[in-house]
Every structure is written in structure tokens, then in C-alpha cells.
Amino acid sequence: MGLPQFASLMNAAPATLVYAIPDPLPLDSGQVLEGAQIAYETYGTLAADKGNAVLVCHALTGDQYLASPHPITGKPGWWERMVGPGKPIDTGRHFVICANVIGSCMGSTGPASPDPGTPDSAPYAMRFPVITIRDMVRGLVALLDGLGIERLHAVVGGSMGGMQALSLAANWPTRAARVLVIASTARHSAQNIAFHEVGRQAIMADPAWAQGDYYAADAKPDNGLAVARMAAHITYLSEAGLTEKFGRRLQDREAKGFGFDAEFQVESYLRYQGSGFTRRFDANSYLYITRAMDYFDIAEEHGGKLATAFAGASARFCLVSFDTDWLYPTAESRHIVHALNAAGAKVSFVELSAPHGHDSFLLEHEQLDRVVKGFVE
Amino acid sequence: MTLRPDLAAIAAHVAPGSRVLDIGCGDGALMAELESASGCDARGMELDGELVERCVSRGLSVVQGDANLDLANYPDKAFDYAILSQTLQTATRPDLILDELLRVGRRAFVSFPNFAHWRTRAALMFGGRMPVTRALPVSWYETQNIHHVTVEDFRDLARAKGATIERAWFFANETQIGAPAANWRAEFAVFELSR
Numbered sequence: 001m002g003l004p005q006f007a008s009l010m011n012a013a014p015a016t017l018v019y020a021i022p023d024p025l026p027l028d029s030g031q032v033l034e035g036a037q038i039a040y041e042t043y044g045t046l047a048a049d050k051g052n053a054v055l056v057c058h059a060l061t062g063d064q065y066l067a068s069p070h071p072i073t074g075k076p077g078w079w080e081r082m083v084g085p086g087k088p089i090d091t092g093r094h095f096v097i098c099a100n101v102i103g104s105c106m107g108s109t110g111p112a113s114p115d116p117g118t119p120d121s122a123p124y125a126m127r128f129p130v131i132t133i134r135d136m137v138r139g140l141v142a143l144l145d146g147l148g149i150e151r152l153h154a155v156v157g158g159s160m161g162g163m164q165a166l167s168l169a170a171n172w173p174t175r176a177a178r179v180l181v182i183a184s185t186a187r188h189s190a191q192n193i194a195f196h197e198v199g200r201q202a203i204m205a206d207p208a209w210a211q212g213d214y215y216a217a218d219a220k221p222d223n224g225l226a227v228a229r230m231a232a233h234i235t236y237l238s239e240a241g242l243t244e245k246f247g248r249r250l251q252d253r254e255a256k257g258f259g260f261d262a263e264f265q266v267e268s269y270l271r272y273q274g275s276g277f278t279r280r281f282d283a284n285s286y287l288y289i290t291r292a293m294d295y296f297d298i299a300e301e302h303g304g305k306l307a308t309a310f311a312g313a314s315a316r317f318c319l320v321s322f323d324t325d326w327l328y329p330t331a332e333s334r335h336i337v338h339a340l341n342a343a344g345a346k347v348s349f350v351e352l353s354a355p356h357g358h359d360s361f362l363l364e365h366e367q368l369d370r371v372v373k374g375f376v377e
Numbered sequence: 378m379t380l381r382p383d384l385a386a387i388a389a390h391v392a393p394g395s396r397v398l399d400i401g402c403g404d405g406a407l408m409a410e411l412e413s414a415s416g417c418d419a420r421g422m423e424l425d426g427e428l429v430e431r432c433v434s435r436g437l438s439v440v441q442g443d444a445n446l447d448l449a450n451y452p453d454k455a456f457d458y459a460i461l462s463q464t465l466q467t468a469t470r471p472d473l474i475l476d477e478l479l480r481v482g483r484r485a486f487v488s489f490p491n492f493a494h495w496r497t498r499a500a501l502m503f504g505g506r507m508p509v510t511r512a513l514p515v516s517w518y519e520t521q522n523i524h525h526v527t528v529e530d531f532r533d534l535a536r537a538k539g540a541t542i543e544r545a546w547f548f549a550n551e552t553q554i555g556a557p558a559a560n561w562r563a564e565f566a567v568f569e570l571s572r
Contacts, residue, residue, distance in 0.1 A: 318433060337440055338450040346420065349440040350429040367430050374434035 009242070015062060016071075016100075016107050019117065021142045026104070028295075031129040035116050038143045039107025040064050043083060043085055044091035046147070053149045054094045055140065055176070056083065057157035057164035060289055061229075061281055063106040066098035069089070072280045081364065088373035095154060096268040099143055101136040101164070102130070103288040107341030110286035112215060126212035133160070133296045137167045141175065150376070153175035154178035154376045159328065160289070163296050166336070170298050171217065180375055181300060182320045182368070183361045185332035186339070187297035192327065195235050196290040200360060205281045212284050225283040226274030233273050238324040238357035242266060273363040299339075306339035313340070317347040318375040320361075327358040348375065382553065383462060383488035383567045386546045390486075390569065391415060395457035398422065398445045398481060400474075401464030405432035407443055408439070420456075422447060444470045448477040455481050462488045463565075466522040474533055475538055479572040484543065488567040493527035493560045494549070513562040514526040528560040 016039045025033040041064040046053060056066055056079065063070070067077040067084050081098055083089045100108035111128035114121035144152070155176040157165040162184025169179045172188045185192075203209055206224030213221050234242075246266040250256070255264060262268040302309035317340050321333040340347040352367050354360035361368065380388060384407045391397060393415040398407050402421030405428075411417040421439035423429050432439035440447070444461070445468060461474065461484030466489050468474045478485040488541045491497075500508035507517035515522075526534075528547075535542055547554050547563035554562055 316438060332441075336449070337442075341440070341450045342452060344452065344455060346418070346438045347440060348429075348433045348438045349442070350426055350433055352426065353442055354428070367427075370434040371430055374436055376437065 018107060019143050019146045021139065021146075023142075024028045025135070025138055025142065027129055027135045027138075027301055027351070028132040029129055030325060033102065033109065033129065033135075036102055036109040036111075036139065036142075037107075037113075038099050038102070038139050040097060040143060041068060042098075043067050043096040045189060046095040046149075050147075050149050051151070051153060052094050052095045053144075053147070053152050054089055055144070055152050055155045055168075056089070056096060056098045057155065058098060058101065058175050059157075059161050059231075060293065061277065061286075062161070063104065064098045064100045065106075066096065070280070073276075073297070078362065082369070082372060085370055088369045089156065089376055090373075092194065094376070097143070097147070099140055101289070103131045103136065103285060103292060104141040105282035105285040110289055110372055111212065111280065112282045122206050123215040128268040128284070130286060130295075131288060131292050133163045134167050134301065136292065137164050137171065140164065140168070141172055144175065150175070150216075152176040152178075154180060156180040156182075156372070156376065157184065158182040159184055159358065163293065166298055167296075169313060169315055170302065173310075173313050173315065176315050178376065179317045180320075180372065181317070181324050181333070181336070183322055184319075185296075185328040186309075186336050187299065187332075188294050188330075192296055193294045195231065195327075196294055198231050200287050200290060202227035202231065209283060212287075214283075218323060220278070221283045222275070222278040225278050225281065226284060228283075228286060229277040229281075230270040230274040233270060235327045236357060236359040238326070238355060240324065241356045243354070245269075258259065258342035307342035310340055310343040310345050313343060313345045315345070316375075317345055318371065319347065319349045320371060321349075321351045322357070322360040323351055324355060325358045325360065380410055382548045382551055383546075383565050384410075386548075386553070386567050387415070387460060387486045387488070388460065390544065391417060391458055393417070396420075396455070397460060398451070398456040399460045399462070399476070400431065400448070401467075402428075402437075403440055404428055405435060405439060406431070407460070407462065408437050408508075409435065410448060412437070422546060444474055444477075448474070448481060451481040453480055454483055454504075456483070457494045458482050458484050458486060460486045461514045462486070463490065465489045466526055468524065471524050471526065472534060472538070475540070475570075479538070479540055479570065483571065485540075485570045486567060487531070487570065488565060489531065490522070490525055491528050491560065491563045491566050492525040493529065493546075495561050496562050496564075497562075528563060528566050531566065531568060533534050535568065538572070540570040542570045543571055545569070 100106040115124040155165045162181035201222035206221035208219040209221035251268040300307040319333045321330040337349040399421045408419040429441040459478040497508040546567040547559040548565040
């Protein structure tokens with residue numbers, strides 16, 4: 001791009017691009033983040049008029065590796081089935097951007113980043129300011145400014161990504177022409193907060209967490225983070241999906257062992273999910289991002305009325321929910337649709353049938369593909 | 378694409394550039410016609426998720442919703458026209474739906490199969506069973522039509538609701554027919570109302 005702020009991040013992720021936000025980033029807490037940077041990936045080519053940009057926002061533990069291999073796990077991008085040449089979000093037509101949110105740990109500024117306010121630039125750890133979804137979006141808007149993109153062709157997100165898409169539409173209504181929100185909500189419910197609190201307490205109960213100052217230590221709070229992931233993972237699946245996948249089947253054994261090893265397949269699966277997660281995610285980032293989600297309530301930001309948040313919106317909206325998603329159930333999407341109708345916004349909404357609960361948005365689903373393609377095109 | 382005759386009549390009489398809500402929009406045929414031919418801003422509501430998915434896939438703004446419940450969220454007079462095509466007779470409370478149509482739309486189009494068509498009358502009179510006809514092809518236990526209505530019933534309801542019948546069109550055998558004796562001769566009716 002030729003802009004001096006752009007450079008490659010050399011340490012963890014060789015391919016990623018990094019944008020250094022030139023101005024201090026004001027936060028909802030009243031604090032300011034100095035020298036923040038945003039790590040991002042792009043796919044496709046930006047048109048001369050910069051009118052073909054699609055921003056895809058990632059979920060809680062997601063990252064910018066949307067349609068390219070993850071540098072740590074080597075696994076394909078998290079939405080590769082949706083984004084690519086000829087795919088529903090067609091990189092042959094659109095310039096697709098995916099950026100790591102602030103607070104995360106894949107190259108964007110977060111609790112593991114050096115704190116410029118300390119003499120030795122030690123990691124922020126718990127000195128990192130508590131952020132909100134809107135703060136994450138402030139970072140994304142700064143990136144769009146840096147890329148010279150005034151108005152996105154579309155902003156797309158599932159789960160926490162959908163929260164960012166809604167926040168962008170509510171707070172920066174001119175920045176996106178289309179807003180696609182999948183399996184998401186306009187506010188975190190008591191149940192959502194409760195599950196997150198279990199995860200946070202699991203991390204903070206791990207002695208290795210050490211009040212967040214573990215970056216120089218040999219041991220990291222991997223046990224706590226793994227338990228947090230295990231608990232959260234259950235909320236991403238449906239009971240029927242778990243039963244179908246595992247039932248009461250035992251793992252590598254013929255009979256119950258009368259002990260506490262991972263005897264059931266479902267236990268083994270969760271332990272595997274938990275330990276795999278600790279290889280790629282920072283425990284403090286998990287604390288900060290779950291907190292940001294818990295604070296999320298768009299209506300509260302707009303005088304208590306959700307329709308007010310979208311008054312005068314010129315974007316087209318599309319909401320998609322899944323019938324087995326009990327984390328962000330259809331009623332939450334419908335609540336947003338009603339507010340958008342009241343605001344006179346142009347909105348589509350469909351509840352899709354899928355067996356896999358909240359995670360359905362990441363999995364094979366032909367109807368979802370058609371809706372995404374038809375809406376984003 | 379050829380529109381169903383009642384939809385074609387509606388499409389021909391919606392003013393270009395209007396804001397339109399099509400309730401029970403099905404696969405979006407009328408909405409697509411109104412957007413492409415008349416430059417309308419068309420929104421839809423449809424109960425069947427697969428039909429909604431087809432609408433959204435073709436770029437139409439359609440919400441999966443139930444006309445009995447989900448109209449309440451639209452502001453008064455949010456649309457120039459509210460359209461209810463062949464859905465009135467499936468509603469839990471057609472009278473309340475009609476109120477909502479006239480609240481969210483400055484004008485309303487309502488189309489429905491006329492239960493007083495002579496074939497229906499004859500089938501009931503001579504067959505002694507619930508009629509299964511060209512216009513009402515599904516047997517009584519499977520049909521979604523839970524509130525059968527006639528042309529005269531509808532006129533009475535409109536009067537009771539204080540609505541003005543601006544225009545009406547009648548169809549038999551896929552063809553428009555005249556208004557005289559429509560309650561005998563029409564298989565389908567379309568009314569344009571205001572209040």
C-alpha cells in the first residue's frame with residue numbers, strides 16, 4: 001500500500017498484515033489505548049473506487065485467518081467454505097478483510113502486547129483496559145480509515161462477529177451498505193453472562209494465572225483456560241448433536257473403569273478441545289473478550305430502545321438464526337428484526353434448520369450459503 | 378415470468394416507487410415484479426422458512442414471520458400499500474389482520490378465494506361434503522384455509538371496519554370477469570381498501 005504504518009508482523013504470524021492506528025483509540029471505559037495495532041488479512045482485490053470491500057468479523061476465539069491457514073495450528077481458515085473464489089462471499093468480486101479484534105492475541109493489541117506505559121514495555125496483562133464490542137469496532141473503523149474504505153459493500157459476522165456488525169451499523173451507520181448478522185444477539189443475556197463467568201473463574205482459579213502476570217513464567221494458566229473452553233464448547237453444540245456424535249459411548253475401552261479418566265467419548269472430545277485451544281489462545285485475552293461480550297447491549301447504548309439504535313439506517317440488514325442454537329436463540333434475532341422493522345430499515349430474516357446448535361454457522365449448510373450469497377452479492 | 382392473475386392485478390395498480398409490504402409473499406414473485414417493473418421498495422413477510430430462504434437468495438428483503446403476531450412491530454402507515462394475497466382465509470383472526478393491514482399501510486390489497494363461487498355452492502349443495510374445487514383444491518382436514526370467506530362477507534367486514542373499498546377485481550378461470558353477480562361467478566377476488 002506504500003503507507004508507512006503498514007508492515008509485516010514478524011513474530012507469530014508471518015503472512016499477516018499489521019496496521020498501526022495513528023491516533024490514540026478512545027475506549028468506552030473512558031481510557032485511551034495508545035499505539036494500538038490491528039493485525040488483518042485480505043483476500044481478493046480492492047476495486048479502484050474501493051466499493052467492493054467486505055469486512056468479515058470474527059467470533060470470540062476467532063482470528064484474521066478467515067480463508068487462509070492458521071499459522072499455529074496449520075488448519076484451514078475458519079470460514080474457508082464460505083469465503084474464496086466462486087464461494088458465497090466471492091473473492092473474485094469482493095475485497096474481503098478480516099481483522100483480529102483488539103483484546104485478542106493474534107497480532108492485534110491485547111493484554112499480551114507490550115504496555116508502552118511501562119519502562120521495560122512489559123506485557124499489559126491485567127493493566128490492559130477493559131474493552132467493549134464497540135471498542136473493537138472502533139479499531140476496525142480505524143483500519144477501514146487506513147485502507148481508505150469509506151463504505152463497505154457489506155459487513156458480515158457470526159456470533160460475536162455479528163455483534164460487531166450490529167455495533168458498526170448502529171454507531172457508524174454510513175460505513176456499511178449491507179449488514180449480515182448470523183447466530184447473534186443485540187445483548188448478552190443473564191445465561192450468556194453466567195456461562196462466561198464460569199470460564200473466567202476457571203482461568204482465575206488456576207494458580208498459574210498469577211493475577212494475569214504469567215507471560216514471563218514457565219507455566220501458563222492452560223488448565224484454567226482449557227476448562228473455560230470445555231464449558232463454552234458445550235454451549236456451542238446442541239444436545240441432539242452431542243448425543244448423535246458421542247451418545248454414551250466409551251473411549252478406547254470396553255467397560256467402565258470406575259475412575260476419573262476420560263472414559264466417555266464426550267469427555268475425551270472436550271479435553272482435546274480444551275488442550276488444543278490453549279496452544280493458540282491467551283488466557284487473559286479470553287477474560288477481556290468475554291467481558292466485552294457481557295457488556296454488550298446495543299439498546300443500552302441508545303437510551304434503552306433498540307429501534308433508536310437503528311433509526312435512519314440506510315443499510316440493508318439480513319439476520320439468520322438456527323433452530324437448535326440455544327446460546328443465541330432465534331428469539332434474539334427476532335428481537336433485532338422487530339427493532340429494525342420499527343426503525344423502517346430494510347431487513348431480511350430467516351431461521352434455518354440445522355442439528356448442530358450455535359456452531360451451525362461455521363459448518364456445512366447449503367441454505368446458509370445461498371442466503372449469504374444472495375444477500376452479499 | 379407470469380404472475381398469478383390476482384397478483385398481476387395488484388402489480389398493475391400499485392403506484393410506481395411505492396413502499397410496499399407483501400404479507401405472505403411466498404417465493405417473492407410479486408415483490409420481484411414490483412421492484413423491477415415499478416421501482417418499488419418492497420418488503421415481505423412469509424411464514425415458511427424455505428420460501429424465505431428463496432426470497433433472500435434472490436436479493437429480496439423478506440422476514441420470516443407470522444402475520445398473526447409480527448405485524449405489530451411496524452409503525453403506523455409505514456407503507457404505501459400492505460398486500461395480503463390469498464392469506465386472509467388462513468389467518469387466526471382475519472378481522473384483526475385487516476385492522477393491522479390498514480394500520481401499517483395507507484392502502485391495502487387483499488385477495489382471497491371466494492367460497493360462494495357457484496362450483497363451491499354446488500359441491501356443497503349436491504355433494505353434501507366440504508367442496509374440493511379448482512380454487513380450493515385441498516380437503517377440509519388438510520387445508521390451511523381455516524376461515525372461508527365470500528365476496529359479500531368481505532364487503533361486510535370492510536364496512537364493519539370502516540374501510541372504504543376503492544376498487545375490486547374478480548377472476549374466474551384465470552381470467553378477469555365483471556363485477557355483476559361476482560359472489561356467484563368469481564373464483565378469486567381482489568379488493569383495494571383504504572381507511
